Amino acid sequence: MLLLSLALKNILRSRFRTWVTILAMAFAGAIMIFYASLLEGWMQAMETNAVSMEMGEVQLHVPGYRDDPELYDVILDPGAALARAESAGFAGSARLLGSGLAAAQENSTGVAIRGIEPEAEARVVRLHRHVKAGSWLVPGERNGVVLGQQLAVILDVGPGDELVLVGQAADGSMANDLFVVQGILKSVGQGIDRAGLFMPADDFRAFFALAEGAHEIVLQRFDPDLPLDDAVNVLAGLFPGLEVKSWRQLQPTLARLLDLSDVSLAIMLLITYAAVGMLTMNAMLMGVFERIPVFGVMKAIGFSGVRLFGLVVCETLLQITLAALLALGAGLPLSAYFARRPLDFSFLLRESSTIAGVAFEPQWYCRVTPGSVLLPIFFLYAVGLVSICYPALKAALLSPVRAVHHQ
Amino acid sequence: MSEEQIVRLAGVSRVYRQGNVEVRAVDRLDLDIRAGEFSALSGPSGSGKTTILNMIGALDAPSEGAVYLEGRNLAELSRGELSRFRRDRVGFVFQSYNLIPVLTAYENAEFVLALQNVPAMERKTRVMAVLREVGMAAYANRRPDELSGGQQQRVAIARAVVSEPAIVLADEPTANVDSEAAATILDLMEQLNREKGVTFLFSTHDQRVMDRARRLIRLRDGRLEADEGGG
Numbered sequence: 001m002l003l004l005s006l007a008l009k010n011i012l013r014s015r016f017r018t019w020v021t022i023l024a025m026a027f028a029g030a031i032m033i034f035y036a037s038l039l040e041g042w043m044q045a046m047e048t049n050a051v052s053m054e055m056g057e058v059q060l061h062v063p064g065y066r067d068d069p070e071l072y073d074v075i076l077d078p079g080a081a082l083a084r085a086e087s088a089g090f091a092g093s094a095r096l097l098g099s100g101l102a103a104a105q106e107n108s109t110g111v112a113i114r115g116i117e118p119e120a121e122a123r124v125v126r127l128h129r130h131v132k133a134g135s136w137l138v139p140g141e142r143n144g145v146v147l148g149q150q151l152a153v154i155l156d157v158g159p160g161d162e163l164v165l166v167g168q169a170a171d172g173s174m175a176n177d178l179f180v181v182q183g184i185l186k187s188v189g190q191g192i193d194r195a196g197l198f199m200p201a202d203d204f205r206a207f208f209a210l211a212e213g214a215h216e217i218v219l220q221r222f223d224p225d226l227p228l229d230d231a232v233n234v235l236a237g238l239f240p241g242l243e244v245k246s247w248r249q250l251q252p253t254l255a256r257l258l259d260l261s262d263v264s265l266a267i268m269l270l271i272t273y274a275a276v277g278m279l280t281m282n283a284m285l286m287g288v289f290e291r292i293p294v295f296g297v298m299k300a301i302g303f304s305g306v307r308l309f310g311l312v313v314c315e316t317l318l319q320i321t322l323a324a325l326l327a328l329g330a331g332l333p334l335s336a337y338f339a340r341r342p343l344d345f346s347f348l349l350r351e352s353s354t355i356a357g358v359a360f361e362p363q364w365y366c367r368v369t370p371g372s373v374l375l376p377i378f379f380l381y382a383v384g385l386v387s388i389c390y391p392a393l394k395a396a397l398l399s400p401v402r403a404v405h406h407q
Numbered sequence: 408m409s410e411e412q413i414v415r416l417a418g419v420s421r422v423y424r425q426g427n428v429e430v431r432a433v434d435r436l437d438l439d440i441r442a443g444e445f446s447a448l449s450g451p452s453g454s455g456k457t458t459i460l461n462m463i464g465a466l467d468a469p470s471e472g473a474v475y476l477e478g479r480n481l482a483e484l485s486r487g488e489l490s491r492f493r494r495d496r497v498g499f500v501f502q503s504y505n506l507i508p509v510l511t512a513y514e515n516a517e518f519v520l521a522l523q524n525v526p527a528m529e530r531k532t533r534v535m536a537v538l539r540e541v542g543m544a545a546y547a548n549r550r551p552d553e554l555s556g557g558q559q560q561r562v563a564i565a566r567a568v569v570s571e572p573a574i575v576l577a578d579e580p581t582a583n584v585d586s587e588a589a590a591t592i593l594d595l596m597e598q599l600n601r602e603k604g605v606t607f608l609f610s611t612h613d614q615r616v617m618d619r620a621r622r623l624i625r626l627r628d629g630r631l632e633a634d635e636g637g638g
C-alpha cells in the first residue's frame with residue numbers, strides 16, 4: 001500500500017520525462033496493435049483469396065490426377081458424390097478441367113479451361129463477385145466465357161469480343177469452337193489471372209466430347225468451426241476411392257506463410273520494442289540515477305533495499321499500465337476504423353499483386369483479434385519489466401552513505 | 408537530565424583505501440553520547456565528522472573497534488536489522504536533499520511513521536503536532552521545491568524527531584542556509600532538546616553554531632582534539 005501510493009505519487013507528481021517515457025511506450029503499443037491488426041487482416045485476406053477464389057476448402061480428385069491430369073481421369077457420377085457430401089455437411093461444386101489454345105485476332109495463348117455449374121460454384125468460391133468487366137457466367141446461357149485478367153490483356157479482348165478455342169477432345173479428335181467473352185475477372189491469383197478461362201459445364205462437355213464425370217470436386221464446410229483436418233478425415237471416410245486434400249495440403253507453402261504470420265508479428269514486436277526498450281531503459285536509468293540522493297535518504301531513514309526495488313518495479317508497472325491503457329485507447333479505435341474502411345495502397349500497386357501465387361488486394365483491412373491486441377500489450381510489459389531490472393537492482397543495492405553524498 | 412548512555416564508540420577507526428593510499432578518516436576514537444545531550448562535532452574539513460555520524464547512524468561500519476547504540480553492538484546486526492534500527496532509533500538530518508521531492512511536507516514527516524506501520528489516525532496527530540513545533544504546520548501541503556532551504560531543513564527536523572528516536576544525527580544542518588535560517592534551525596533544535604529531551608549530535612564548522620552547543624567535540628585528523636562542556 002505504502003509502495004503503491006509512493007509509486008503513484010512518484011509518477012503523478014513526476015517530471016516531464018516520465019510522461020515522455022509513458023507516451024513513447026503508449027505510442028509504440030498503439031502502433032503495434034495497429035500493425036498486428038493489419039497483419040491479421042492481411043493474412044486473413046490472403047487466406048480468403050486463396051481459399052474462396054480458387055481452391056475451396058477441400059478438394060476431391062481421382063488418385064494420381066493432380067500429378068498427371070488426363071481428360072478421362074474423371075470422378076464418376078459427381079452428382080451422387082455431391083449429394084453424399086451435402087448430407088455429411090459440405091456444400092460442393094464439380095469442376096471439369098482441360099487445356100487448350102485460345103486465339104483472338106493475331107494473339108494466341110495456352111489456357112486452362114474450367115467447366116463449371118455457375119450456381120454450384122458460387123456456393124464454394126466467390127469468383128462471381130470478382131468480375132472486373134462484363135458479367136459472370138449466367139446459368140443456362142451458352143457459349144459465353146469468362147477470362148482471367150492477364151489473359152484478357154494477352155489476347156487483347158474485352159466483353160463481347162469473340163475468341164476461338166482449340167483443343168484435343170477426349171476421343172482424340174480436334175476440338176475447336178467460337179466463344180464470346182462474357183466477363184473479365186479481377187486479379188485473384190497468378191494461375192487464373194494468366195490462363196484461367198471459365199465456361200459452363202455443358203459447353204465444356206460439348207467442346208471436349210466428355211459425356212460424364214468431373215475432374216475435381218470442391219467442398220466447403222457448412223460448419224466453419226469444424227477443424228479442417230477433421231473435415232478431411234470425414235470426407236476420406238466417405239470417399240475411400242478418391243484423394244481428399246484440404247487447401248492447406250494442396251498449398252503447403254501458403255499455409256506455412258500464413259502460419260508464420262504469428263512469428264513475423266512476434267519478430268516485429270521484438271524489434272520495435274527493443275528500440276522502445278532501450279529508450280525506456282535509458283529513461284528509467286536516468287530516473288533512478290537522478291534520484292540517487294533521495295533514494296539514499298530513504299534508505300538511511302529505514303526504507304529497505306528490497307522495498308526500494310519493489311518501489312521502482314511498482315513505478316514501472318504503473319507506467320506500463322498507463323501506457324498500455326493509452327495504447328489501447330489509441331490503437332483499438334484506429335484498428336477498428338481501418339477494419340471498416342481499408343487502407344488504400346492502390347496508388348502504389350494499381351492492381352492486386354500476388355505472393356506465393358495468391359493475390360492480395362491493394363486495399364488492406366485491419367482485423368482486430370485477441371492476439372493482435374494482447375500480444376503487443378504483453379510485449380510492452382515484458383520489455384518494460386526486463387529493462388527496469390537493472391536500474392531497480394542498482395537502486396536496491398545503493399549504499400546510503402555514497403548516495404547521500406552523491407551530490 | 409538522564410545520564411543514560413546512548414552512543415559509545417570504542418577504539419573506532421575508519422580506514423579508506425584508494426589504490427595504495429590509505430586514509431584514516433577516523434583514528435582509534437573513544438566517544439560517549441548520553442541521553443539529552445546537545446552536542447556538536449567540529450573540526451576542519453576532512454577531520455572525520457561525517458564519517459563518525461555515518462557510523463553512529465549505522466550507515467557505515469568501522470574498520471576497527473565497535474559502535475554501540477543503546478548498548479547494542481551495530482556490527483552484530485544484519486542488514487535488515489540495521490535498516491529497522493535506523494528507522495526506529497535514529498533520526499537523520501542531512502545537509503541537503505533531505506526530503507522526498509514528490510511528497511509534501513506533511514507526507515515527508517509522515518514517511519517514517521508509515522514505514523513503522525503506525526495507524527493513520529495516530530500518524531496524523533503526531534505529524535501535525537511536530538509540524539507545529541517546527542513552525543511548518545501552515546506549509547504542510549507544500550512540496551519541498553515550494554519551500555525555502557531553511558524551511559526544508561525544519562521539515563527534515565520534524566521528520567527526524569517525529570518517530571521519537573534515541574538520537575538525532577544532523578550533518579551540517581545549517582551549511583546550506585543563510586545565517587538567519589541557521590539561527591532559527593538551531594533555536595528549534597535547542598527547543599526540542601530542552602522541552603522534549605531529544606538527543607542531538609550535529610556536525611559543523613560554523614563558529615556561531617559551535618557556540619550554541621552545550622558540548623563541543625573538536626576533531627582533527629580523525630582524532631579527538633578537545634571535548635568541552637560535556638558531562
Ligand SMILES: Nc1ncnc2c1ncn2[C@@H]1O[C@H](COP(=O)(O)OP(=O)(O)OP(=O)(O)O)[C@@H](O)[C@H]1O
Pocket residue numbers: 423424425430431432450451452453454455456457458459612
Ligand atoms: N568514500 C570515501 N572514500 C575515500 N575517502 C573518504 C571517503 N569518505 C571520506 N573520505 C576521507 O575521509 C576523511 C574524512 O572525511 P569526512 O567526510 O568524514 O570529513 P568531514 O569532517 O565531514 O569533512 P567536511 O567538513 O568537508 O564535511 C577525509 O580525508 C575524506 O577525504
Ligand SMILES: [Mg+2]
Pocket residue numbers: 456457458578
Ligand atoms: Mg562532512
